[in-house]
Amino acid sequence: MPMINDQLLIQKYDRPGPRYTSYPAHPHWKQSPSQSEWLEQVLLRKELGANFDLYVHIPFCSSLCIYCGCSRVITKDMELASRYVDSLIKEWNLYQEKCGPISLSSIHLGGGTPTFLEPSLLSKLITSIKGNKDISWGAVEVDPRVTTKEHCDVLIRNGFQKFSLGIQDFDPVVQKNINRKQPYEMVEDMVSYLRDNGVESINFDIIYGLPGQSVETIKSTFEKVEKLKPDTIAFYSYAHVPWKIKSQKALEKIGLPKAEEKRDLYEEGKRYLEKLGYAELGMDHFSLKDDQLYHAYEKGELKRSFMGYTSKKGECLIGLGCSSISSSGLGYVQNEKDVTAYMNTVNSGNLPLIYGHTMSQQDKMIDQTIQDLMCQGKTDLERVLNSLDDNHVNNIRNTYNEMMSDGLLNLEKSNLEILEKGKPFVRNICMALDPNLKIKSENQFSRTI
Ligand SMILES: C[S@@+](CC[C@H](N)C(=O)[O-])C[C@H]1O[C@@H](n2cnc3c(N)ncnc32)[C@H](O)[C@@H]1O
Numbered sequence: 089m090p091m092i093n094d095q096l097l098i099q100k101y102d103r104p105g106p107r108y109t110s111y112p113a114h115p116h117w118k119q120s121p122s123q124s125e126w127l128e129q130v131l132l133r134k135e136l137g138a139n140f141d142l143y144v145h146i147p148f149c150s151s152l153c154i155y156c157g158c159s160r161v162i163t164k165d166m167e168l169a170s171r172y173v174d175s176l177i178k179e180w181n182l183y184q185e186k187c188g189p190i191s192l193s194s195i196h197l198g199g200g201t202p203t204f205l206e207p208s209l210l211s212k213l214i215t216s217i218k219g220n221k222d223i224s225w226g227a228v229e230v231d232p233r234v235t236t237k238e239h240c241d242v243l244i245r246n247g248f249q250k251f252s253l254g255i256q257d258f259d260p261v262v263q264k265n266i267n268r269k270q271p272y273e274m275v276e277d278m279v280s281y282l283r284d285n286g287v288e289s290i291n292f293d294i295i296y297g298l299p300g301q302s303v304e305t306i307k308s309t310f311e312k313v314e315k316l317k318p319d320t321i322a323f324y325s326y327a328h329v330p331w332k333i334k335s336q337k338a339l340e341k342i343g344l345p346k347a348e349e350k351r352d353l354y355e356e357g358k359r360y361l362e363k364l365g366y367a368e369l370g371m372d373h374f375s376l377k378d379d380q381l382y383h384a385y386e387k388g389e390l391k392r393s394f395m396g397y398t399s400k401k402g403e404c405l406i407g408l409g410c411s412s413i414s415s416s417g418l419g420y421v422q423n424e425k426d427v428t429a430y431m432n433t434v435n436s437g438n439l440p441l442i443y444g445h446t447m448s449q450q451d452k453m454i455d456q457t458i459q460d461l462m463c464q465g466k467t468d469l470e471r472v473l474n475s476l477d478d479n480h481v482n483n484i485r486n487t488y489n490e491m492m493s494d495g496l497l498n499l500e501k502s503n504l505e506i507l508e509k510g511k512p513f514v515r516n517i518c519m520a521l522d523p524n525l526k527i528k529s530e531n532q533f534s535r536t537i
């Protein structure tokens with residue numbers, strides 16, 4: 089159990105804040121690039137020889153998990169899925185028509201549920217995108233409840249080496265509370281099949297802070313994790329944002345753990361994982377020491393993007409599909425969120441961009457500093473502080489001095505290092521640098537703990 093001191097820290101620092109999968113955080117985007125400005129950014133990056141990653145969003149799921157904060161559409165309509173795949177292919181072709189051929193360093197399929205698509209449709213999607221080239225790295229999010237051996241075969245045959253399984257929790261009561269029945273044996277079968285077929289890296293997504301979880305249930309979930317030994321684990325803090333996702337309100341009725349209880353769940357999981365030989369990398373992520381995520385961390389090459397932590401990150405990310413976000417390193421754009429509006433725009437020959445952000449020099453510097461803090465746990469603040477006005481610099485110094493006396497970090501001249509005690513508060517440490525947070529209302533972000 090945390091000491092009283094730690095409880096006070098949790099009370100002091102538990103507040104709404106961004107997860108910084110981008111800087112500026114999504115609600116703070118402004119100066120949206122037009123379609124032609126966006127394409128100019130992509131072309132410029134291409135001419136400079138940048139590496140391109142592709143993210144493809146498949147929003148469909150056949151049932152709703154009540155906690156889910158992802159961009160998803162609950163449906164059984166396979167005909168809709170088929171038309172959607174045609175639009176994805178068309179969107180990719182539009183990029184190639186406007187920018188010339190783009191060769192890809194990696195493809196990431198996410199959702200929603202990519203394996204909602206029938207295996208033949210999934211195969212059509214992947215082969216249309218990659219043409220006759222091999223993918224050097226492919227990652228896919230799979231829901232074990234709907235993923236068949238045929239799906240796995242299609243993905244493996246097409247070069248996908250990283251499979252991320254949505255587990256969330258193995259406890260039957262918690263599973264009932266969140267409307268996600270998924271027996272251990274189902275996951276065990278899938279992991280065996282993937283291992284037998286040479287998949288390089290298996291990830292489990294697990295969430296803490298769900299109704300019905302206790303230190304005991306978390307321990308028993310990790311006892312099952314131990315038997316399957318995934319290579320990496322994303323141990324997410326449940327993001328409760330009922331003002332955005334109305335269905336999450338139902339979980340309040342069952343009862344959500346308080347901030348300190350939630351932290352105990354995390355500490356229990358972390359202790360268990362470290363005992364098993366996993367290393368904690370950045371925020372909420374763990375890896376065995378022979379996985380390439382850990383190698384990237386060791387070499388200081390770990391990256392963070394809209395897809396979470398990754399060992400692979402090109403300079404440019406193109407997001408296909410409804411709600412997908414693209415990033416050129418010079419700016420961001422987001423696609424139309426509604427499936428029908430997305431398909432109509434693409435089918436009329438236009439990129440389905442709704443808004444975005446063009447990065448200033450200062451944005452780029454803050455972005456790099458936040459990447460350093462989130463991925464390496466340390467940074468040199470000199471350049472970023474020189475780019476900010478005196479008032480903001482004073483506020484940052486005051487905040488960091490206070491965090492230093494709270495034992496969260498060390499600041500020597502401009503070198504900042506996050507200490508063990510500060511790891512749970514990495515979002516708060518990044519937030520001190522973010523000038524946008526002073527002027528926006530709180531109800532835009534989940535809580536930091
Ligand atoms: C985009 S979902 C796709 C996974 C896949 N559909 C599945 O459920 O198996 C990726 C992960 O986001 C996480 N997630 C979804 N909603 C969340 C929330 N409100 N708070 C924290 N994590 C969440 C879950 O762990 C989930 O596995």
Ligand code: SF4
Nearest residue numbers: 149152153156158200
């Ligand atoms: S957690 Fe996965 S399967 Fe469940 S609703 Fe969200 S995206 Fe769909």
